[in-house]
Amino acid sequence: MSPSSPDNDRPPPARFAFDPWTWKEIAYLLANLPMAVAGFVYTVFLIGVGAGLSVTVIGLPLLALGLQGARGIGRLERGRARGMLGVRIEEPSPMARSRRDQGFFTWLWAGLKDPVGWRALLYSFIRLPWGVATFAVTLVGLFVLWPVLPYIARGLTNADRAMVRGLLSPSDELERRIAELESDRGVVVDTAAADLRRIERDLHDGAQARLVALAMGLGLAKEKLTDDPEAAARMVDEAHGEVKVALQELRDLARGIHPAVLTDRGLDAALSAIASRCTVPVTVTVTLSGRPAEAIEGIAYFTVSELLQNVSKHSRAAAASVDVWREGDRLMLQVRDDGRGGARLDGGTGMSGLAERLGAVDGLFVLDSPEGGPTTVTAELPWRDRAEAGTERVGAA
Structure with missing residues (x-):
């Protein structure tokens, strides 16, 4: 002893x-x-x-x-x-x-x-x-x-x-958990408010501005339709291109809120989709016998998404990997890259925000990133079966 x-x-x-x-x-x-x-x-x-x-x-x-x-x-x-x-x-x-x-x-x-x-x-x-x-x-x-x-x-x-x-x-543990959850509630509210501001800004500066320009262009094309049909046709053609760009921006924005592939096909397909957009080759391995509750699944998706964005922007890595598995009543995530390392929770790469968001749902976030690499991020989330969650609809943190 x-x-x-x-x-x-x-x-x-x-x-x-x-x-x-x-x-x-x-x-x-x-x-x-x-x-x-x-x-x-x-x-x-x-x-x-x-x-x-x-x-x-x-x-x-x-x-x-x-x-x-x-x-x-x-x-x-x-x-x-x-x-x-x-x-x-x-x-x-x-x-x-x-x-x-x-x-x-x-x-x-x-x-x-x-x-x-x-x-x-x-x-x-x-x-x-x-x-x-x-x-x-x-x-x-x-x-x-x-x-x-x-x-x-x-x-x-x-x-x-x-x-x-x-x-x-x-x-016992109840009082401590109440205090922690009251503190975490503030993090969740602040995160939700920040996400709403981001969506509003993306709509205002992106798709909304493009649609306003599109409406003005179509209005000018309508005026020229009888006087200068060729110019009107060129303007309509340009407007058609703007419509395609606006639709793509709206799809990207919707994917950032909650991607359809995650709802329809689960984490394996959704994580493979975001890995394909990473500038670094990523190997994805998902070993799950079932699907967790929608809220947990969404948080897992956006956690990996942000980590892979960091890999693209900051790591200078040649390869990366994503592993997802279940261990008891926990959903485990691990994202690893062979880049330069040196990532910190207070380094301005959003790691501290991820740690707070996972902590708000009783999760854990562990960062191991020595100078020179590699960088390994391990995250845990509580597992809840989708059947137990019923029709719950909770936006991802």
Whole structure:
């Protein structure tokens, strides 16, 4: 067992001798009274003032701020238990920060329903009688029950350990996942807004501008139809060419939203299609016995698409490969190239954006790109069968 194992933080069995663990426990019990009094006063004041002023505009905000202060009390008590009782407890997830555009009331509601703050208040409230009792028993034991004080201290601090673990530890994995998902929700919303702006810009600067010019050209051709038929014919011919270009731009834009080949034929055909457009020869291997949910399939497609764009633009590679397979309840993607390497998550190639998007759906993104190459990107997505997803329609991240 390693020295850092949690089991090594547990105190040794109690005995009549006063070892360092016993003195730490005695000190902890004697400090219970002042800490309990301070926590009880804070709790009663906060609840009394917050409830009394709840009919005013400052009552609920004051309570929300007070709950954040209660988090500080919980942090202090966890530190005290860690240093003096050997209780190793992870810190709860920080309260998710609301984005500025969500407003004051979103922040207020998030603060008022903070479970970590409420549990810390409950801990502070119930500790007063316990703090008085443990202080009195320990003080008497120091002068009267000296021989058996180590056993008394161990029994009392075991109850303290249970209270700290029960009220000040994270709420299993659920609380942590809630905080992560609230944070990831902001990433998803921002990504969707950026995609809508990109589509609007592409429509405005591309197909829309071309169609406006086409309408003007056809209008001029109509005016010249009787006076100069040959010029009108040339203008109609030019307009026909513009129509073809506009249609291709619209197809490219639709492919960027959700390609038809992905819907009709799945990842194998869709990834082969984007690999054929890469400037570097790409080998695609898809080993899947079924198709994942449409949302997961779309995210996988666009992840590989962006990675292959990076290969074309930045890698200077001679060859690349794409591998897709299922491993348990995860969809695995790996894109590899033999280029110059040196890619970084903060290198301006969109890698950080991909990592955030995959993280928002409980995925993983791992980049290995030493200087000189090769570059290997491994991504994981949660697998959900298409049958379980039903008729879900979620746009790709």
